[in-house]
Each structure stands twice: as C-alpha cells, then as structure tokens.
Amino acid sequence: MQEIPLSQILFVSTALFFIGMYGLFTRRNLITMLMSIELMLNAVNINFVAFNKFLFPDNLDGLFFTLFIITIAAVEAAVAIAIIINLYRSHNSIDVDDATEMKY
Amino acid sequence: MSNYLYILWIPLLPLATFVILGLFGRKYLSGIAGILGTASLLTSTILSFVAAKQYFFVDGKVNGIFQKIVALKYTWLEFSPNVSIDLGIIVDPISVMMLVVVTSVSLMVHVFSLGYMKGEERFATYYAFLSLFTFSMLGLILSANIFQVYMFWELVGVSSFLLISYYFNKPSAVAASKKAFIVTRFADLGFLIGILILGFYGGTLDIGLLIERFTSIHSTQFLSITSASFLGASMLTWGLTLVFIGGAGKSAMFPLHIWLPDAMEGPTPVSALIHAATMVVAGVYLVARLFPVFSMDETALTIVTYVGASSALFAAVIACTQTDIKRVLAYSTMSQIGYMMFALGISKNGGENGLGYMASMFHLFTHAFFKSLLFLGAGSVIHMVHSNEMKDMGGLRKLMPVTHVAFLIACLAIAGIPPFAGFFSKEEILTAAFHENKIVYGIALFTAALTSFYMFRLYFNIFWSKEATVAAHAHDAHTSHDDHSDHGEGPWVMKLPLIILAACAVGVGFVPFSQLVTSDGAALETHVDVVFSIAPVVLSVLAILLAASFYKNKNEKSDKVASAFGGFYTAAYKKFYVDEVYIFITKKIIFPFIGQPIAWADRNIVDGFMLLLAKTTAKISESIKGLQSGKVQNYALYFFGGVAVLSILFIYIWK
Numbered sequence: 001m002q003e004i005p006l007s008q009i010l011f012v013s014t015a016l017f018f019i020g021m022y023g024l025f026t027r028r029n030l031i032t033m034l035m036s037i038e039l040m041l042n043a044v045n046i047n048f049v050a051f052n053k054f055l056f057p058d059n060l061d062g063l064f065f066t067l068f069i070i071t072i073a074a075v076e077a078a079v080a081i082a083i084i085i086n087l088y089r090s091h092n093s094i095d096v097d098d099a100t101e102m103k104y
Numbered sequence: 105m106s107n108y109l110y111i112l113w114i115p116l117l118p119l120a121t122f123v124i125l126g127l128f129g130r131k132y133l134s135g136i137a138g139i140l141g142t143a144s145l146l147t148s149t150i151l152s153f154v155a156a157k158q159y160f161f162v163d164g165k166v167n168g169i170f171q172k173i174v175a176l177k178y179t180w181l182e183f184s185p186n187v188s189i190d191l192g193i194i195v196d197p198i199s200v201m202m203l204v205v206v207t208s209v210s211l212m213v214h215v216f217s218l219g220y221m222k223g224e225e226r227f228a229t230y231y232a233f234l235s236l237f238t239f240s241m242l243g244l245i246l247s248a249n250i251f252q253v254y255m256f257w258e259l260v261g262v263s264s265f266l267l268i269s270y271y272f273n274k275p276s277a278v279a280a281s282k283k284a285f286i287v288t289r290f291a292d293l294g295f296l297i298g299i300l301i302l303g304f305y306g307g308t309l310d311i312g313l314l315i316e317r318f319t320s321i322h323s324t325q326f327l328s329i330t331s332a333s334f335l336g337a338s339m340l341t342w343g344l345t346l347v348f349i350g351g352a353g354k355s356a357m358f359p360l361h362i363w364l365p366d367a368m369e370g371p372t373p374v375s376a377l378i379h380a381a382t383m384v385v386a387g388v389y390l391v392a393r394l395f396p397v398f399s400m401d402e403t404a405l406t407i408v409t410y411v412g413a414s415s416a417l418f419a420a421v422i423a424c425t426q427t428d429i430k431r432v433l434a435y436s437t438m439s440q441i442g443y444m445m446f447a448l449g450i451s452k453n454g455g456e457n458g459l460g461y462m463a464s465m466f467h468l469f470t471h472a473f474f475k476s477l478l479f480l481g482a483g484s485v486i487h488m489v490h491s492n493e494m495k496d497m498g499g500l501r502k503l504m505p506v507t508h509v510a511f512l513i514a515c516l517a518i519a520g521i522p523p524f525a526g527f528f529s530k531e532e533i534l535t536a537a538f539h540e541n542k543i544v545y546g547i548a549l550f551t552a553a554l555t556s557f558y559m560f561r562l563y564f565n566i567f568w569s570k571e572a573t574v575a576a577h578a579h580d581a582h583t584s585h586d587d588h589s590d591h592g593e594g595p596w597v598m599k600l601p602l603i604i605l606a607a608c609a610v611g612v613g614f615v616p617f618s619q620l621v622t623s624d625g626a627a628l629e630t631h632v633d634v635v636f637s638i639a640p641v642v643l644s645v646l647a648i649l650l651a652a653s654f655y656k657n658k659n660e661k662s663d664k665v666a667s668a669f670g671g672f673y674t675a676a677y678k679k680f681y682v683d684e685v686y687i688f689i690t691k692k693i694i695f696p697f698i699g700q701p702i703a704w705a706d707r708n709i710v711d712g713f714m715l716l717l718a719k720t721t722a723k724i725s726e727s728i729k730g731l732q733s734g735k736v737q738n739y740a741l742y743f744f745g746g747v748a749v750l751s752i753l754f755i756y757i758w759k
Binding site (some may be wrong): 021024025028033096097099100101102103 | 732733734735736737740741744
C-alpha cells in the first residue's frame with residue numbers, strides 16, 4: 001500500500017483549521033462556534049500525529065500531545081457549555097450578538 | 105569614655121507617651137493621661153539630672169576642658185560617601201544644660217497642668233501634644249547633625265502650632281496658631297537655605313565636622329566658602345545670616361516677632377513651656393551650637409548683636425504699655441531673648457573673650473526658670489480671675505499668697521535684684537557688653553531698667569492696686585461653673601510647681617555656671633564686681649519705685665505720663681504698627697502683585713496644560729473605542745489577524 005505523503009495530510013489539517021475558523025467568524029450561535037473551535041483543535045491534532053510519524057517515528061511525543069489536547073478539548077467543552085447554559089438562562093438566547101453588555 | 109547611651113531614653117520616653125496617649129488617650133486613658141505623661145517625664149527628668157551629674161562632675165572633663173561627646177551615631181540617609189544625614193546624640197555642656205532646663209520646666213508644666221487643665225474635654229490630647237513637644241525639643245537639643253536639628257526644629261513648630269490652637273473652636277486661637285506657623289515657616293526657609301549653603305561648602309552636615317572645617321583658616325572648605333561671594337558678602341556670611349534668620353523666627357526676634365504675642369492664645373502652661381522657657385530659646389541655642397563658626401564671621405555676629413539689642417529694647421517699650429498680662433510676659437520674653445542674642449553677638453570664641461557666650465547661656469538657664477514661674481503664676485491668676493486683662497485684677501495678694509510670693513520672687517529675679525537668679529546672669533551680660541560694645545551696653549542698661557518697670561507695673565496691677573473686687577467676681581463665676589467652685593488659689597498641684605520654681609529662681613543664680621558652660625569648654629574665671637553692679641541695680645530699684653508710685657495705689661499719675669508721651673505711647677500700645685505693616689505688605693503688595701499673577705498662571709497655564717492633555721486623551725479614546733465592540737467574534741478576528749501579521753513578520757521579514 002502506498003503511503004500517504006505528509007503534504008496531503010497537512011492539506012487536510014489546514015483545510016480543517018480554516019473551515020473551523022470560518023465557522024467561528026460567521027456563526028452567531030455559540031454551540032456552533034464551539035463546534036468550530038473543536039474542528040480547529042482537531043486540525044492541530046492531525047498535525048501533531050502527522051509530524052510525529054514523519055519526522056520522529058521513534059518517539060511518541062506528538063501522540064501524547066494529541067491525547068492532552070483531546071482531554072483539554074473535553075474539559076473546554078464542559079466549561080463552555082456551562083457558560084452557554086448560564087447565558088441562556090440570563091438572556092434567553094445563545095446568540096453572541098445578544099451578549100454585548102461589556103462593550104466600551 | 106563612659107557610656108551616655110541612656111540619654112537616648114530621655115527623648116524616647118515622651119515620644120512613647122505621645123504615641124500611647126495620641127492613639128488611645130481619649131477613649132481609654134483620659135483618667136490617667138496626666139499622671140502617665142507626668143510619670144514618664146519625671147523619669148526623663150531624673151535621667152537628665154543623672155546625665156548632667158555624670159557629665160559635669162564625673163567624666164565630662166578631660167584635662168580641664170569639657171569634651172564634646174557623640175554618644176550615638178547612626179547613618180540614616182547616605183547621599184554619597186561624604187555627605188549623609190546622620191542621626192546622633194551630642195553631649196556637650198550646652199546640650200546637657202538644656203536637657204536639665206527642658207525636662208525640669210516641662211515637668212513643672214506637666215504637674216501644673218494637672219490642676220489647670222482639669223476637666224478639659226481633650227485632656228489626654230493636651231498631654232499627648234505636650235509630650236510630642238517635649239520629645240521634639242529634647243531631640244533638637246541632642247542633635248549632632250544640622251539636618252537633624254532642622255527636622256526637630258519643624259517638629260517643635262508643629263507641636264507649638266497644635267498647642268496654640270488647642271482651643272480650636274476659638275477663632276482667635278486658630279488665627280494665632282496659623283500666624284505662628286506661617287511666620288516661623290517663613291523664617292525656617294532661611295534656615296534651610298543656610299543649612300544647604302553651609303552643607304554645600306562644608307561637604308558635610310555633621311555639626312562637629314562643620315565646626316572643625318570652618319574654624320581652621322587654612323582648610324579648603326573655609327577658603328572656598330569665604331572666597332565665594334554673593335551680593336558683596338561672602339557665602340559664610342550669607343549661610344550664617346540665613347541660619348540666624350531661622351533662629352530669629354523661632355526666637356521671636358524683631359521683625360519676625362509678631363507671632364509670639366498672639367501665641368498667648370494657647371493654654372497658659374503651654375505658654376510657660378513653649379513660648380517662654382524652651383522653644384523660643386531654640387534660636388539662641390542654635391546660634392550657640394554653631395557659635396565657633398559664627399565667631400569666624402564678624403558681619404554675621406554684628407547682625408546677631410544688633411537684632412538682639414534692638415529686639416530687647418523694642419519689646420521692653422511695648423511691654424510697658426500692654427494690658428493683657430500674658431502679652432506683657434510675651435514681650436518680656438522677647439526682650440530677654442534679645443539679651444541672650446546680643447550677648448552671643450558680642451562674644452568671641454574661647455578664653456576670657458567668651459564671656460558673652462557664657463553669659464548668654466547663663467541667662468538662658470536662669471530665664472527659663474523665672475519666666476516659666478511668671479507664666480505659671482499668671483496662669484494661676486487667670487485660673488482664678490477668668491480673665492487676662494489687668495483691669496479685672498487687683499488686690500489679689502491676700503487671696504493668693506503662694507502665687508503672690510512666687511510672682512514677686514520671679515519679678516525680682518527678672519529685674520536683676522541680687523541675690524535672685526536674674527541678677528547674676530544679667531550682670532555677666534552687662535559686663536560682657538561693657539567690655540565689647542558701649543552702644544549695646546547703653547541699650548542693655550536702659551532695657552534692664554524698663555524691664556524692672558514693666559514687671560513691677562504688672563506685679564502691682566495684679567496684686568495691689570485697688571482692693572480685691574475679685575471675690576465678688578469669682579463668686580459670679582461659681583454660679584456658672586459648679587466644678588470650679590471653691591477653687592481659691594488652685595489645688596496643690598498648681599502651687600507645688602510655683603514653689604519649686606520660686607526656689608529655683610532664687611537658687612540657680614548660685615550655680616557655678618562659668619565653671620561649667622563656656623565657649624571652649626575650659627572654666628572661665630568670673631567675679632561679681634560690686635562697683636560695676638551698682639549702676640544696673642540702682643536703675644532697677646528706681647524703676648521699681650517708679651512703678652510702685654504709679655500702680656501700687658490706683659492714681660492718675662500713670663495716665664498723665666502716658667498722655668505726656670502722647671503719640672509715642674499710642675504707637676507702643678499699638679506695638680509700633682508692625683502687625684499693620686505686615687498686613688499692608690501681604691494684602692496690598694504681595695497678594696495683588698505676586699499672589700494673583702501666580703494664581704492666574706497656575707489656573708491658566710499649569711492647569712490649562714493638564715486639561716489639554718486630558719482632553720486630547722479623551723478625544724483619541726472616543727475615536728477608537730468602537731474597536732471594543734463587545735462582540736466576541738470581532739475580538740477573535742483581531743486575535744487571528746494579529747497572529748497572522750506576526751507570523752508574516754516572523755517568517756518573511758525577521759528571518
């Protein structure tokens with residue numbers, strides 16, 4: 001089986017990252033924004049795994065980082081959803097444009 | 105060399121009392137505040153007597169000369185290896201002498217106040233302030249560094265301010281305290297500049313080193329300060345004159361005396377302590393402390409002499425016309441300090457020529473006792489009569505026998521009648537003046553006669569004159585002040601200090617002062633020359649007889665003499681219009697021509713610049729505040745934009 005070259009994997013992860021970024025900037029719904037952030041984190045994960053495999057096949061550092069990031073992403077989701085729930089309770093909405101009390 | 109470190113406790117005990125009474129006094133300690141203050145001061149007094157005994161009679165003398173001992177030296181602020189502000193304790197004849205004077209007079213005042221201030225609402229505060237004053241004065245005396253002198257100098261000024269305005273709901277007291285503070289501050293500016301000049305050329309602020317450097321004619325410091333000149337006078341003259349201005353302000357010398365009579369608004373024991381015996385002689389002490397340097401400069405000493413002599417005469421003339429007994433005493437204080445000043449001015453450093461110095465210190469010593477006695481006696485009278493005016497008094501001798509005798513002794517002492525204390529010190533001053541400067545001697549002799557006259561005018565007006573109408577007067581007071589009923593002459597705590605001080609006023613003249621305190625530390629031979637003493641004593645007695653004929657029984661003679669003097673009497677009664685001159689200068693010249701332009705510049709230029717800055721900032725922030733939209737996605741956009749820009753920078757520009 002022919003090995004997939006690094007450049008293709010990096011292309012996928014970059015695409016994933018910018019899709020996430022696009023989602024983060026355009027969506028007004030907090031849940032969707034959270035999902036976009038998860039996409040960006042996964043792009044990073046792919047980078048770690050790929051570079052680990054191609055550059056330092058003998059080490060597992062990159063894989064460990066991936067595990068950390070997954071853990072952090074889970075924690076972050078928990079915190080973020082808690083925030084979103086609280087925001088919903090106070091504003092009856094999870095649209096970011098409705099929560100602008102802190103401006104200026 | 106034995107250890108004098110325990111002297112440190114002498115000023116620290118009053119400081120501790122001040123802190124304790126200041127923090128907790130009003131709430132928790134108002135009952136025992138007086139006892140606490142007095143007890144701690146008693147300890148200080150005992151310590152200073154121990155120090156004096158040790159210094160003067162045990163180990164102060166080396167080869168017949170009293171040494172200057174620096175008992176403690178602590179480098180506090182070091183500007184450069186050579187210039188630092190040290191805190192130290194200096195032990196030499198004048199500082200030990202002043203220790204004894206300040207602690208004992210202060211103790212007497214503390215005891216007297218137990219009775220005089222009884223029932224005051226801010227009793228504990230009063231004792232806290234008294235302790236603060238005592239601490240500052242003792243610190244001033246013991247200072248080994250001229251900057252340390254300055255710090256305590258200001259502290260003394262502050263405590264004087266606080267005590268003058270003790271009755272702060274009385275507008276005149278508030279005005280008097282402000283006047284005292286501003287006038288002395290103004291003089292202190294001169295003092296500060298003087299210190300800086302001396303420090304700059306001397307390369308040190310340490311008093312001992314300064315004296316050492318400025319008294320040897322060949323030292324580089326002395327050459328540099330005498331060769332530099334400004335407006336035709338050498339920098340040494342300038343520095344010393346400016347220092348003397350500071351001293352003159354504190355010591356109420358003409359023309360900076362205007363605060364002293366007004367300062368009598370404070371409680372009478374305070375006047376006795378601060379405005380008679382201790383603080384006002386700080387100026388004399390300062391000149392004496394730097395005397396070796398002063399003696400190198402003829403001009404500065406001449407200024408000291410004539411300021412002192414003119415103040416002595418000027419104040420004595422005014423004192424003859426005043427009717428408020430405390431004001432008479434205030435002018436008398438100013439006159440006596442004038443004596444001390446010119447005695448220093450005509451003195452030379454060392455040997456037989458140092459007679460003036462020794463006489464000045466002697467007069468300071470005796471004056472502290474009899475003048476505080478006079479003030480405490482006046483306090484006792486005021487306590488009884490509830491008035492400061494002479495016309496409310498008269499015939500009190502039977503009602504207050506102890507005060508009467510004490511006051512008489514003090515009057516005789518200040519008049520210079522032998523064998524009371526004032527005679528000896530005044531005699532030394534007159535002798536010194538006679539040898540050095542005949543004009544000053546004439547002024548001094550005339551002033552001595554005036555002194556006797558106004559003191560006995562006071563005495564006869566209070567205790568003789570008309571028959572005691574006070575009984576009825578005091579009776580009226582009884583109905584309104586129940587707590588003061590049956591106070592008669594006051595409790596024993598008010599009589600005891602009078603008795604002790606009266607004993608001092610008789611006795612301290614016999615202290616062999618010329619053996620102990622001289623300009624160079626060596627004993628000085630003095631003898632009372634009977635022939636020389638005849639003139640001043642006879643003049644004094646004549647003045648007393650004159651006062652007796654005028655005031656012993658109520659008659660018209662004094663009014664006739666007053667009208668014969670006409671305009672001169674009125675001028676003296678109005679204190680020669682010095683206050684009016686000051687008001688004219690400040691209100692008509694300084695305020696409109698200097699104050700208002702500066703105020704305008706402050707309001708329009710300084711403030712304007714600041715407002716411009718503030719307005720510009722406000723405008724800029726107004727224009728960019730839209731960036732802070734409160735929308736989380738905008739912030740994310742800025743963040744990613746920033747990261748993108750940075751990555752471009754790092755990748756392509758700073759490779």
